[in-house]
Amino acid sequence: MKEIRISEKEAGIRLDKYLKKLLPEAGSSFLYKMLRKKNIVLNAAKAEGKEILKTGDVIKIFFSDETYDKMSGKGIDEERISRGRRAYEEIKDVVILFENDDLLFADKPSGLLTQSDSGEELSLNDWLCGYVLEKKGGIDLRQMPGVMNRLDRNTSGIVMCGLNYAGCRFLADSIKNGGLRKLYLALAEGELKGEGELKGFWQKDEQNNKVSISDKGEGSPVVTLYRALEIREGYTLLEVELKSGKSHQIRAHLSHIGHPLAGDLKYGGHPYKGKSVQQLHAYKLIFPDIQDDNLHMSGRIIESRRDF
Numbered sequence: 001m002k003e004i005r006i007s008e009k010e011a012g013i014r015l016d017k018y019l020k021k022l023l024p025e026a027g028s029s030f031l032y033k034m035l036r037k038k039n040i041v042l043n044a045a046k047a048e049g050k051e052i053l054k055t056g057d058v059i060k061i062f063f064s065d066e067t068y069d070k071m072s073g074k075g076i077d078e079e080r081i082s083r084g085r086r087a088y089e090e091i092k093d094v095v096i097l098f099e100n101d102d103l104l105f106a107d108k109p110s111g112l113l114t115q116s117d118s119g120e121e122l123s124l125n126d127w128l129c130g131y132v133l134e135k136k137g138g139i140d141l142r143q144m145p146g147v148m149n150r151l152d153r154n155t156s157g158i159v160m161c162g163l164n165y166a167g168c169r170f171l172a173d174s175i176k177n178g179g180l181r182k183l184y185l186a187l188a189e190g191e192l193k194g195e196g197e198l199k200g201f202w203q204k205d206e207q208n209n210k211v212s213i214s215d216k217g218e219g220s221p222v223v224t225l226y227r228a229l230e231i232r233e234g235y236t237l238l239e240v241e242l243k244s245g246k247s248h249q250i251r252a253h254l255s256h257i258g259h260p261l262a263g264d265l266k267y268g269g270h271p272y273k274g275k276s277v278q279q280l281h282a283y284k285l286i287f288p289d290i291q292d293d294n295l296h297m298s299g300r301i302i303e304s305r306r307d308f
Contacts, residue, residue, distance in 0.1 A: 002068055006057040009102070009166040015042060015059075016049030021165070023071040039063065080129055081139065087122040088130025097158065098302050102167035102295050104128070104145075105285070107304045110156040110277055114147055128161050136163070148172060149182075152248070157184070157282025158304050170295050179288035184240045186226075186250060187279035187308045188259040189269060192236040195227040198253050202246045210266065211248040213256040222246055224253040235262055237308065251278055262308070281306040 010018070019031050019040065034040045035049055039062045042051060061068065095107035106124060108114065113123040125147045132138075132145050139145070148160045148171040162168030174180040201219035204211050213222070223243035230237040236259070240250050248267075254260055255267035262279040263272035272279055283304050290298040 002061040002063065004059045004061070006053045006055060006059070008055045009164055011053055011055045011057075013053055013165070013169075014049070015047055015051045015053055018053055018059075019049070023068075025073045026071040034061075077144070080126075080144070081133065083116075083122065083126045084129030084131075084133055086130070087126035088134055091122060091124075091127045094124065094127055095304075097304055098300075100296065102163055102170065103297070104131075104161040104163055104167075105302045106159045106161060108151055108156055108159045110154050113153050114150045114159060124159055132163060148175065151282055152278070152280075154277045155280045155282065156306060157280075158285055158302055159282075160285070167295070170297070174287065174297075179290075181284075181286040181288075182242055182245070182282065183284040183286070184242075184250060185229075185281045185283045185306060185308075186238045186240050186254065187262045187272070188236050188238055188254050189262055190234065190236065190259045191231050192226065192228050192238065192259055193231075195225070198224040198226065198257060200253060200256060202244075202249060202252070204247060211246070211252040213249075213252045220244070220246060222249055222253070224249060226254075235308075250280060279308050281308075 004022070016028075016031065020026075020028065023031065031040070032049060035047055038046050041047060041060050041062075043058055044060070063071070091112065093109045094112075096104060097107050098105045106128070108124050113121060115125045116123040128145050128147060129139065145161060145163045146168055148162055148168060151157060151159060160171050162171050200213040200215055200222055201217050202211060202213055202222040203219040221244070225241040225243060227239045228236050229239055238254075242249060251261055251264055251267045255264070255269070260267045260269035263269055263275055264278035264280075265271070265276045267278075269278070281304070283306065285302040287297045287300045
């Protein structure tokens with residue numbers, strides 16, 4: 001039998017959603033069956049799953065240790081913890097821009113994956129796991145930390161990380177609700193002056209991992225805002241803000257108007273200072289005014305500068 005007491009940071013989620021996070025390898029029908037049979041109980045009473053958990057609530061799960069470990073994906077967690085420890089030892093150029101009990105904002109260097117693919121290459125997400133293990137006294141396997149936005153491997157800048165369930169939920173809501181502003185610094189080929197709003201239709205070729213933007217036609221509508229900051233030796237330093245946030249959007253949209261990013265060979269750019277790496281940096285987050293801001297992020301600005 002496993003007994004789990006709900007903490008303040010876990011409160012507010014529905015019981016069934018909490019159980020799916022706790023036991024990711026268990027199907028929904030199996031969990032509801034266990035609730036009906038009282039193999040899972042809330043505060044020693046039968047539960048339906050739709051109950052909203054409160055601080056101090058107690059969940060009891062009457063599984064064998066073998067079944068619980070299988071349903072919780074313990075082997076997967078152990079593998080991630082092992083990768084995390086290795087990543088924290090090997091990856092030394094991640095800078096922490098801001099941190100509190102629930103959130104961490106990291107400055108990702110160019111060349112580092114945000115999240116690992118199916119291979120063995122370590123990522124910022126692995127580093128985050130290792131950081132929590134090393135600096136936070138271990139990991140609660142019910143609240144694994146995670147990155148909440150993805151940057152291309154060769155795009156540097158701010159990555160938002162939740163250190164627990166409360167942090168991940170807050171960031172997910174901030175992104176979904178559209179109030180969070182995300183700004184980039186981009187070095188584009190050619191000269192652009194003033195500011196502008198680029199509109200178009202976005203489509204992705206999954207096989208070649210490449211995006212196209214068209215003025216008319218099918219695809220998802222996208223909006224990219226830009227403001228020229230400085231013109232230098234055939235390049236323009238831009239501040240760019242996404243109003244839609246699609247994969248490769250900035251790279252493809254600037255290429256579409258004839259100003260590809262310096263170094264971005266994939267989208268028509270040319271090598272920059274001998275390197276074939278897009279000159280793009282996620283440099284600023286601006287949080288809106290937030291009512292009932294338990295995580296103290298209302299109006300906060302997170303910023304990271306980069307010289308091109």
